[in-house]
Amino acid sequence: MDKSARRGPQCGIIEHMPEVVDVLLRRNGTATFGELRALVTGRAIRSALDGGTIRRIAKGVYSLPAAPDPIAAARAQGGLISHRSAAVLYGFGILELPDKPEVTVPRGQHRRLSPVDCVLHRADEVPSDGFCTSKLRTVLDCARTLPFADGLAVADSALRLRAVDHSQLMVAAAELRGPGSLRARRVAAAADGRAESVLESALRAIIIEEGIPGFEPQVAVQDGSFSARIDLGHRALLIAAETDGFAYHGTRAALARDCRRHVGLTLRGWRLLRFTWEDVMYDREWVVAALRDAIAGSPGHHNVPPAWASRRGAAA
Structure with a gap:
């Protein structure tokens, strides 16, 4: 969801727009008009289309706006897909989709010129799993850089999916140093795999x-x-x-x-x-x-x- 939508109705966003996005998120990003109309109003769908919150990809078929390919961004920068972009690829729940792919590169590495825009993070050693940071590292990165609610949503989801172990998360968070480490430890302590959404x-x-x-x-x-x-x-x-x-x-x-x-x-x-x-x-x-x-x-x-x-x- 775009940042303007998250600010809510008081900023002039139609109040039902988050519901349209919520339906699409729960359907892996796409839905037919009939599927949307069964759950939200026609006015909400039209408002979301006019505001660019969703897009029509075929007659009667809608999706979330296209985002730059995170794999392309990671390759272009010589790094790894990380943070919320990695969380999405792992299937973890997130409160807000990133506007741009998030990529982590080795500290000291210069940003490369590329038409694929991204948010660049830097770190010394980053455990990886293919093109992404590891599942545990992804949860920790989200926990230390995002607001508490956002980090908790990712951690809860990862525990629910058994992608990480709670004791493992606690130990790894305790070993963190530097900015966001205290926030990450707080998220790890509060994380609970029983949460269902x-x-x-x-x-x-x-x-x-x-x-x-x-x-x-x-x-x-x-x-x-x-x-x-x-x-x-x-x-x-x-x-x-x-x-x-x-x-x-x-x-x-x-x-x-x-x-x-x-x-x-x-x-x-x-x-x-x-x-x-x-x-x-x-x-x-x-x-x-x-x-x-x-x-x-x-x-x-x-x-x-x-x-x-x-x-x-x-x-x-």
Whole structure:
């Protein structure tokens, strides 16, 4: 996704555009009009086309914008595909696609003149796997150079795919030195292969950074014939923080299943807080306020007025 789209609706981007990109990302970059239309509005598709967020590659077929070939960029610079570009090739989840291929070359090597543009990184020794940095090195590079949520999404995905081992990641992060090493160690410590989506990882990153305790990924709720898993559950307070990716709730059958699941969890005492991509990516303050309000209003906690009530009283 381009950087302007990530800044969100307040910057003039049509609010449904991230949903179109999300659908394409989950379908390996391409989809027919019918596949898109089943999940997003026609207006959203037209807006994404007009804004260049997606492109039409054939009649009724759409894709993400073409990006320079990372293999060509790596060869042109005499380096390795690295960072987010390597993460994409390994199939790791990422929150934001790179605008240009990311390539790592030996420190001291001059940039070569080439029509294939790229972001160049430099390092002394880089473990490789073919044209790419190794899977472990790719996770560490993303962890030390990207914002915490982005690095966590890559690390969670790599663990989920069993591309790296958590203890191996912890040891390698502990051995890092230089810029970003502390950030990488923080990502390694927080990484969890139970996370099932990059949006879930991004929400967990907010919870961790805000110091909100008690939430853990993929909490199982089973009772007789009922069974469900909660994205991020607080077992003691029975609070469920859920991420709603539009692609998973865009059909009537999915809506029916989701409603029954919601009712089942509610009957068992769980309170569901459901956050969209736009909420998590563009409205962090509201997400944090909602989580803290839910905790403050839980049984066993002091009866603290929720943040929205306090703001309303102040306005009055």
